[in-house]
Amino acid sequence: xxxxxxxxxxxxxxxxxxxxxxxxxxxxxxxxxxxxxxxxxxxxxxxxxxxxxxxxxxxxxxxxxxxxxxxxxxxxxxxxxxxxxxxxxxxxxxxxxxxxxxxxxxxxxxxxxxxxxxxx
Numbered sequence: 001x002x003x004x005x006x007x008x009x010x011x012x013x014x015x016x017x018x019x020x021x022x023x024x025x026x027x028x029x030x031x032x033x034x035x036x037x038x039x040x041x042x043x044x045x046x047x048x049x050x051x052x053x054x055x056x057x058x059x060x061x062x063x064x065x066x067x068x069x070x071x072x073x074x075x076x077x078x079x080x081x082x083x084x085x086x087x088x089x090x091x092x093x094x095x096x097x098x099x100x101x102x103x104x105x106x107x108x109x110x111x112x113x114x115x116x117x118x119x120x
Contacts, residue, residue, distance in 0.1 A: 003050035004033070007078050011048075014110050018117070030061025032073065032090075042120040044072040047090070052080045054100035058093070066093035072120075076113060077101060087113040 011034075012020060019037040032045035047066070049056050056077055066073055073090025079101050086105035088096055096103055107113045 003078075003080070004048045007048050007050055007076070008033070010110065011046075011076070014114055015117075030059060030063075030065035032062075032065065036117070038118055038120055040118075040120070042072075044074060044117070044120060045069075045090070047073070047075045049075060049077040050080060051077060051101060054102055056096060056100055058097055063093055063097065066090035074106075074117070084108065085110050085113065087116065 008022065015036075017039050021035040023031055023033060023035055025031045032047040034046040034048065035043065036046055037043050047062060049058075051057070066075070070089075070091035075088045075090060075093065075096060076085065077088065077096075078085045082101070085108070086101065087107040088103065088105055092103070107116045
């Protein structure tokens with residue numbers, strides 16, 4: 001099982017009161033990994049990323065998606081080196097590309113990320 005799939009399994013387990021739809025789309029490059037609805041009926045997307053360093057790799061299509069859709073999009077990044085998880089708003093994709101995992105997140109840790117997304 002790949003690292004992003006393992007991250008998805010963690011999220012699936014922790015986000016039990018969310019509706020998660022895993023998007024595996026080969027025709028629309030750059031589409032985020034998850035379409036999510038919280039208990040309040042709010043829809044948003046989450047791009048999953050796993051890194052072993054400060055640098056987070058994004059395709060040009062992924063960057064373009066978040067530039068075109070800055071609202072209700074999120075990027076959840078797990079650092080295998082630092083053993084932590086950070087949530088970023090999709091609108092900050094260019095900063096995330098430039099600064100990497102050092103960028104100040106919206107939330108830090110799986111529980112904090114879940115609580116933040118519950119309040120949308």
